[in-house]
Amino acid sequence: MLKKFILMLLIISCLFTMSGCWDQIEIDERTYVASLGVDVAPAEIRNKSNRYEMSYAFPNHAGGVGVDTEITNMFISVVSNDMFNAERILATRTSKSIFLGHLKVLIIGEEAARDPILLRETLDSLERNPLISRRVSIGVAEGPAKAILETEPRMEGNVGVFLVDTFRRRDRTQRAPTIDLGEALISLHQNGTALLPKVVAGKDEVKLDGSAVFRNYQLVGWLNGIETSDVMMAKGDIQFLVIEIPHMDLMIPYNVTDGRSKFELVQDNNQLTIKINVELEGDIQHMYLDASEDIMDPEYLEQLQHHSNKLLEESMLKTLEKLQKEYQADVLQFGAFIERYHPKVWREIKGDWPEIYENLTFDIQVDSRIRRIGLAK
Amino acid sequence: MFQNNEKVSPSQLASVIILTMVGTGILTLPRALADEVGTDGWLVILFSGAISMLLLYAMGYIVKKLPGKNYLEILSATLTKPVAYVLVFLFIIYSIVLNSFLIRIFGEVIKMFLLFYTPIEVIMFTMLLTSIYLVRRGIETLGRLAEFMLPIVIILNVPLFLLTLQGTDFSNLLPVFQTPIKDLVMAIPTALFSFLGYEIMLVFGVFMNKPNKAPRSGIWTIGIVTVFYLFLNAMVLSRFGVQQTTHLIWPTLSLFKTIEFPGLFIENVEVVVMTMWVFIVFMSVAPFYLSNVILIANFAGVKNHNLFALPLLPLIYFISLFPDSMAATYYYLDIIARYGATLVVIIVPLLVLIALLIRLRRKEEGNNA
Known part of the structure; x- marks a missing residue:
């Protein structure tokens, strides 16, 4: 009995003495x-x-x-x-x-x-x-x-x-x-x-x-903000973005909800071109009340999409060239892209990539889709 | 009171070996491979897995052909007695040192992530004491515990890996087949040593209740570990990319640190990761410790191996404190792995196998004559 008691006592005292407190903090x-x-x-x-x-x-x-x-x-x-x-x-x-x-x-x-x-x-x-x-x-x-x-x-x-x-x-x-x-x-x-x-x-x-x-x-x-959104679009990293599409004398807000992009390398003689295909999806936020244009007309929407494509292609090209010529920063990791998908090309150009990056040409294709137009016709 | 018959089933032994193997390689393998061969690490893992599989199969075959013989007896029977004593002695030194460094790395990780002010000595000492408790209970308890823990580790692992999926970029796994074959071959030792741990098969083989099944369970064992390593390597690379991976000391732990689960009652799942990591290290240290103790008992010709469990502690403890820094620990570990493991894991089993085959051939010829 006494033995058991002493054993219990030992165990209990262990509980208090053996627990580490070096890192204890309230x-x-x-x-x-x-x-x-x-x-x-x-x-x-x-x-x-x-x-x-x-x-x-x-x-x-x-x-x-x-x-x-x-x-x-x-x-x-x-x-x-x-x-x-x-x-x-x-x-x-x-x-x-x-x-x-x-x-x-x-x-x-x-x-x-x-x-x-x-x-x-x-x-x-x-x-x-x-x-x-x-x-x-x-x-x-x-x-x-x-x-x-x-x-x-x-x-x-x-x-x-x-x-x-x-x-x-x-x-x-x-x-x-x-x-x-x-x-x-x-x-x-x-x-x-x-x-x-x-x-x-x-x-x-x-x-x-x-x-x-x-x-x-x-x-x-x-x-700036617009340029940043261009880069994000080229990256295909888009969750929310509003683009103002100029049409006639209207500015129509096109709300992009999703975007993807795909790079492609085109070799032409000595010139490397990066083809960027961007797909955007979204909806029209407003026209104006009793609009004379029929927004339910697929052809009209196609016109809008076309305008949006042109606008974005131009502005993206400008931004990418700014990154390329003015800052010489390969922020979009085209180098890594070539290394991954065209390892043979990369082995040849790896050494002078900064120069080659500066002389890259871009071919940007934007495909914006207007999926929804809201509740009004 | 807790008498056991000192027998393990093939599946229990397989669980022990899986956990032992994973414990040595899980932390650093992705970085080592990214360093040496970039994105082609998976090829190296496959090669090394195949080599390990052959070796473990050979060990299983030895156990099958010489059932009921311990490591010393196996060596004596095939390579003569004096050689056997020398080799067992080397094996003991090798696994004591390996065990010490495992403990050291365990201490460093715990100190780095959990207990910043607790002396590393205390962390290591408590871990060793816990191991001794298990070691004194013998192989059967170890086998049962491993069989019980393996599913837990796997069950904890699956959701963790699923959670790391957000933010992974699988294009990081490209390009493939771009590394020169020479580099791939040079990287095989690195990966091979992440598989270390299966050498205990020869030590524990004597306790197997169905030695006939040893070779086949060996194939399963390495298969599971290879798949796990392939998966781990792919996840780490697709999360971090090659460049970042080479800059992380323990990419596996960093991978789990990127998990954040907004809205969940715990934002950082490090608790779970660390728990699992302690399990794995414990199940890596304890088998090595047990094999040490058993071998020393065999070496000394003593039946009860329990005697040696406690006296071994100070030795392991001091060796584990020998490296000055973590960098030095990894440096020594690499040397031990490269030279010790080549001898213990590759050369000795192959010698035994050849001797055994010659002996069997002779016997056959004797029978025929």
């Missing part, structure tokens, strides 16, 4: 950083060991159990030499431990994006960090990232939450690319280029419009 002792901004340190204090200015935005739960908790938005920025150090410095300025495991949004400031070393360091530390998800949304700010995180959007007090929702929502237009950290890293690993959404700060709002073009791991320029 949930209310932690702060969950929702968005992170990366900037170059302000010029007057910038030196070798103060290169970055990291901005952290996180909701802060004040108050205790049973009392009404008040959620305020905290914003702290830290100047430091690297991301990890910044986190440690931040810890000296907060009462709770900083946790990046629930990071949702990463904003890179314009100046930091133009510096290839800073950008590569930042992205590498994010890729290396086992806590940070590869699904973090990523954006590039026009100006400093700090300005974005400091705004308090009217619709949603917390800028982090606001940005996440804006980035992830499916019904937004394709005027900024939908891309997350993982995809951006894949694209950068592939050939050093990427197309990331551009974030613009207003007085009390933040918006996504256009995109930042990266080549050789640095920001080389911007595309």
Whole structure:
């Protein structure tokens, strides 16, 4: 009996003594950083060991159990030499431990994006960090990232939450690319280029419009909203997009709901041509009341489709040539396309791909289909 | 109280071997292959699978022809006694070192993903203690546990892989057949060592209750693992592409980290992944440990192998702490795999097989005369 009692005692004492507590941390002792901004340190204090200015935005739960908790938005920025150090410095300025495991949004400031070393360091530390998800949304700010995180959007007090929702929502237009950290890293690993959404700060709002073009791991320029949607169409990555079709003196909104694209390589003597076939599907949003044109007439719709095709082909060609000639950035990964589907051709041109890319010609065919026209005839 | 008759069925042994094999290769295989042959890794996996299948079939054949003999007796019967002692000694060293590095990698992964401040020593030590608990119960318990865990691992795996499907781009698997044959051949050892673990067949063969079925269950075993590796490789490549895959240390874990399931009560499914990973490593460490203990007992001529379970712990523990860093761990592991495994997994079984065939031939001739 006594033996059994001692055994029980031993087991119970094991329960208390053997459980590891090194990593124990209570949930209310932690702060969950929702968005992170990366900037170059302000010029007057910038030196070798103060290169970055990291901005952290996180909701802060004040108050205790049973009392009404008040959620305020905290914003702290830290100047430091690297991301990890910044986190440690931040810890000296907060009462709770900083946790990046629930990071949702990463904003890179314009100046930091133009510096290839800073950008590569930042992205590498994010890729290396086992806590940070590869699904973090990523954006590039026009100006400093700090300005974005400091705004308090009217619709949603917390800028982090606001940005996440804006980035992830499916019904937004394709005027900024939908891309997350993982995809951006894949694209950068592939050939050093990427197309990331551009974030613009207003007085009390933040918006996504256009995109930042990266080549050789640095920001080389911007595309505006329309140009970005052209690229997204060429990529076949379309969920929602409204195109204004000019017809006679009307502007008819054509709401694209789905899109696919297909690349084809055409070799003619020494000239490589990429044929891009884009198929779009969507519906007409409005004409005008008691319209004289018969929108139920398939022929009329075909005319509209034709106009839309011409319009898009022209504007896409212009945008692709801008990427090609002005930025020399193979954002659409034509190189990877040739490598995959025409490995023999790729082996010959691999060495001087940048030059060959610059001299590529494009042949764009858009096929837009108007499927529905709404309730009115 | 828990006396067992120390027998395993062919399917139990197959489960043990499958889990042991998967534990050594699952984490790094896609990266190693992407590094060496890009998108043609699947060819290499197929080749290596075929080679492993032949080897395991040969081992099964040896077990079938010499039923009821342990590894030492098999070697003594075919390659004379002194050679047998030397080879068993080498096998013990090889599998102790392999086991130590498995434990080390386990510790590193857990520290990296789950317990950031817990000393790695504690993580490894608790894992070893748990293994010892299983090892002291003997082969039958191990067989039953493996048979019970394999379905769990598979059932957990299927939805996980399905969840990774979103965002995959299967054009990443192209181009195929573009790697020179020389590179493909050079990459075979890499893949072959992801299949390591089936060498325990010769050690555990003596406990099989139906040694006749050993060769055939071997084919099944390698078949399942090959299919799993092909699948894994395809998923990782189609999610990340070659370039990104070569930049990830543990692409398999990174693959599961990309899963996000908005609306689900857990957004990150890492809990499930980590649970499965602990299962797999445990079922990789424990069989190696048991085979060590059994071999040492045979070597020392002692019947009760339980005696050696605990004293082996400090040795494994210290060897696993020997590499300075994770990079060094993988460096040493590669050396062990390349030289140790070639001897233990390829050369010795083939020698035994040849000796056995010669002996059988002679016997036949004797009978005929």
